[in-house]
Amino acid sequence: MTPKIKVGFHLENKGHPQVDLRIPEKGNPGIGGTQFTTLATAYYLNQLYPDQLEILLLANHLELFPPSLSVCHAESLVDAAIKSEKEGCDIFIFKSAGGGDQIYDQLRKLKIKAVARSNNTPDRSKLNQIADCSQIKAHVCVGHEQLDLLRDHRVFPKSTRIFNPFNVEYFKPKTDIVKSGNTVVFVGNIIYSKGFHHLARVWKKIIQAKSDAKLVVIGSGQLYDRNQLLGKWGVAEEAYEAKWIRPFLSDENGNLLDSVNFLGLLGEEKIGILQQADVGVANPSGLTETFCSVAVEFQACGTPVVSGANGGLLDTVIHGKTGLLGHNDRDLVRNILYLLNNPSIAQQFGENGLKFVQEKFDYRENARQWLALFIDIDHDRLPQQPAMKPNYMYNAKFIRESMRIMKQFMPFLHPAPALIEIKPLLKTYLKKIK
Known part of the structure; x- marks a missing residue:
């Protein structure tokens, strides 16, 4: 044996x-x-x-x-x-x-x-x-x-x-979900790198175009540490709240907008909220994501995702089929409103998303x-590797792959830095010059 x-x-x-x-x-x-x-x-x-x-x-x-x-x-x-x-x-x-x-x-x-x-x-x-x-x-x-x-x-x-x-078993709806047609749900750590401020600063534009829109926020700056001190609203660190959240989500009296509801950290009770959502927002910038589990959770609940066309979101969301990925705040507003105003398309995206998650993850x-x-x-073997994705122009993949092949056959290129190393090297060099 x-x-x-x-x-x-x-x-x-x-x-x-x-x-x-x-x-x-x-x-x-x-x-x-x-x-x-x-x-x-x-x-x-x-x-x-x-x-x-x-x-x-x-x-x-x-x-x-x-x-x-x-x-x-x-x-x-x-x-x-x-x-x-x-x-x-x-x-x-x-x-x-x-x-x-x-x-x-x-x-x-x-x-x-x-x-x-x-x-x-x-x-x-x-x-x-x-x-x-x-x-x-x-x-x-x-x-x-x-x-x-x-x-x-x-x-x-x-x-x-x-x-x-x-x-997917606890996430996929067991019965048909009747959605309200106006609910946007954000899930994530409320810190700068997870991009909630992108959604916060455009929210008033969304409610100007759709007055009954509601924003539900699940998450907190305490996601990684329950002892983290939070700001006046109890949402994120005070510096982040003061600069990136409260100025955009306050009414003329400085109070939280009636259309916004912060629920804090939730466990399995969040699943029903994700299922009821018309649009799920996961890290609107997408810049720090290598996978983005939140996007997968939304899709498993039958809810279309809006996020940034970057990094892991290109793996976990199919643009135009399970959600919409954009490049800036204008795209964020447009994509959210498009799904709110086209419920049949949003429903189809949600159905596609559940199948996608079941098949891929x-x-x-x-x-x-x-x-x-x-x-x-x-057995002392190197790991098996999947082939490069065919979006060769994204992040200059064709250059990375060309350099990999050249390094194999041209030993004098071995010391050359990889593209992923060049950006921090440039930053260091510029700091020295300053």
Whole structure:
């Protein structure tokens, strides 16, 4: 009998120790997407492949996890790596953007194979650390666009793409939903990088064109840390609220507009709201998204998505079929109003979205790909890679791919920086000049 592969997943959960994570099938209960998808990946692998895998979750707090998961306390990422070896893990999975350089120094001292998982694309230093660390056998991107950004970087041979897992069962409507025709719902962390301010500053234009429009906001600046101090409205940090939210969503007396309702952080109770929404808005800029779980949640609920035509949204939304993706605030207004004013098209987009999520992001396919990766690592093989997406002009992919091929055959080009490295290098150079 082939021995099981033991895999340790590190989960940083010190910022939300009391959140109930016992039933991942119900979706994200109000924590960061990285944290939830780490848990969900470990959980479904444990459920689907108990004869081939042994899963261990290494976390700060061990309460309120699925009873079926084996858990182990780890105070930090470095501590988790050390304990994964002590617990007999063959492979250790960690968040590539966490832990500073200490994790790479520690991995070099351990006799364990590791996988760096990037819910956020690492900076130049960490990409090079991943490429250079022989203990790291694979680098997993959660989006295809994210993977394609790395084609000319030397981390690319180790890199592959595995989308985040999703289970539609609790999200898909069980009965026909009668929508109001005027409700826009935003879900996300209320911080600058998640782009809520784009929607806030155009909301008055939307209600000028459609006077009965309602905006429901699910989320808070406390998504990653329940102890984060919030501003006067209890929505986000005071600096963000004061500059980017209150000036645009206040009436002449400084009070919140009647058309806007902030609901804060929600767990499974948000699902009914997402199902009732006429339009779902996920990070209107799209600029920091490598996947965007919120967009997938909306579509699983049968609700069309409006967002930015950038990054992970190009993987998780089909423009003109499951939602509308734009490039600026004017597009944001136009796309929201188009779906509010054309309910039959919005309904068709919603139906398309549910089918799309079921076909592309199903947790069973996700688990199958992770299992295949673990088997490759166990046999000292590089990870399998999907072909480059055919939108060759986006983010200069054709240049990245051309440079990758040239570097293969022209050794003198190996030191040339990848495109993803050039922008920060230019910023550093300009700072020195100033």
